[in-house]
Amino acid sequence: MDKDIGRIVEVRGINVKAKLFRLLPPYLINNGIVVSAPKINSFVKTKVGLDTIICQVNGEYNVEKEDKATDYYIDLTVKGYIDHGKFIQGLRMLPIVSSNLSLLNNDDYAIIYDFDKDHSFFIGKDLFEINKDIYLNFNNLMPTHIGIFGNTGSGKSNTLANIYSHYIKELNGYVSSNAKVLLFDLNNEYGKNSICNKQHKVIYNLTTRKQSSKRIPFSFENITEDEMSILLNASIKTQIPTIKHAFKSLKEEHEEEYYLKYVKNTIRNNQKDLFFAIRFRLNEYIKKINNINWHSNALNFYYSKDDGTRIFNNSSDFDSIVLNNIQINLPAEPLDRFKFELCFSIIRECEHGVNFEFLLPLLTRAEKIFNDLKKVFDFEDNSDIFENKNLAIIQLGNVNNDMTMIVPSLISSVIFRRQLEKKQGEEIKTIINIVLDEAHNILYKEDDLAVHNNLLEKFEKIVKEGRKFGVFLTVSSQRPSDISSTILSQLHNYFIHKLVNPNDLNQIRKAVAFLDENALNFLTILAPGECILSGTSLSMPIFIQIEELDNETKPNSNNVVLFGRDGIIK
Structure with missing residues (x-):
């Protein structure tokens, strides 16, 4: 009663x-x-x-x-x-x-708190009702876009790990799983046994200081012309047509003679800057051109023989002794092959009257970006990024700013396209949860950087349309006010820990329609681990004390202990 x-x-x-x-x-x-x-x-x-x-x-x-x-x-x-x-x-x-x-x-x-215990997990205790356990239903939570927000030290990393620890454990109980989780770890906090035992996940600890010990398998064919144009920051009128021609030439699979013709014409036409740019960047693929030099007074190319004599470009035997001996070795690595095609596409454009100085920045940018891409991607490996596991973690703490933007952009774009192709009017058969930790570092509002704006556009598309194709986004951030309002407003479920910044509170007030003013007033006084859960997975907002994971499973995000038995100062 x-x-x-x-x-x-x-x-x-x-x-x-x-x-x-x-x-x-x-x-x-x-x-x-x-x-x-x-x-x-x-x-x-x-x-x-x-x-x-x-x-x-x-x-x-x-x-x-x-x-x-x-x-x-x-x-x-x-x-x-x-x-x-x-x-x-x-x-x-x-x-x-x-x-x-x-x-x-x-x-x-x-x-x-409607839940089916057969498909639910324990998330924590009700803050205001003693002995009331809170369970969340996987079917109501995981196929949704999720936001986890809170100041540093408020417990948001533990909340993220808690949700996905239970989810991966549930998935591992099935022989074959049609659900995957891809986590972009910007601070390298989710290594070792965080979330789940390391044998149940694949970790890509990336770096741009040297070649990563384990690179991400990625087919070059997954990079579209538009994406390459953005990576190389190409201008619309002159540089993008050059990139499109390079892609076209790559598909046509020309023989060596096709490229020899362009090299010979560059030398015959005394295109000094273009020739030396090509020789510098393609030296390992074009042989017998190192002894070709430029005479500043004669304004002509010449070839230096071993005995010290010179054969000038306008001499009758220059073709037979020099040009006809040039050799082309086509690169095998896909990214090198595209750089190779890009160089010859630039030669072609210059022959049609385009100023070389307008196209040279393409090569400079390509040299840097391609070098970094090869440190984190294996373009000759077409295997599955998940390696038959349910969780893949991509650690970006040691990569430069370009790769911090490019890696999530390329991989998420491929995932979205594949999910779209799989559906083709049928019911969703597979789902993928893409998780962005410290999301404010890459999902901030638009700026002048084309690579970032492209990344933001792709994630905004995922959060707006991904539900129809089985792609769901989870963002975790200590600064919700920095995140694109489009993304913030499209989330379905919000785990909101302590927030004190007025801009963050105002952003949450505008984005989270399920919260009333009374609940929002509590955000500034929540203790670590306490949060408000609001969204479609529950009938009404609820205050929760999130269960703290054990030290082995929780992410590496604890505060430093300065003094004491476990302190760093002895």
């Missing part, structure tokens, strides 16, 4: 006042079970006929006469009602004056 604690004395729309029968102690005994007395943000219920209305406590006060408390009241807000065993958020009905107010029982909580 439910425990009655008071009665309704006033109803003004959704705002309700109730008078308690007596002053309640902090804890009550209900059917032999210890439960919390009504307190701020906890729930109570009242009946209208056979219907049950759920209200949330907003405040409490008493009335005193002659310095003695005589009456005790609580202010309530109507949240919804229970209809045929299901909680519905809304205002189909309101409480009636003089109806009794009761505590919720376990069945009521099970209805409000």
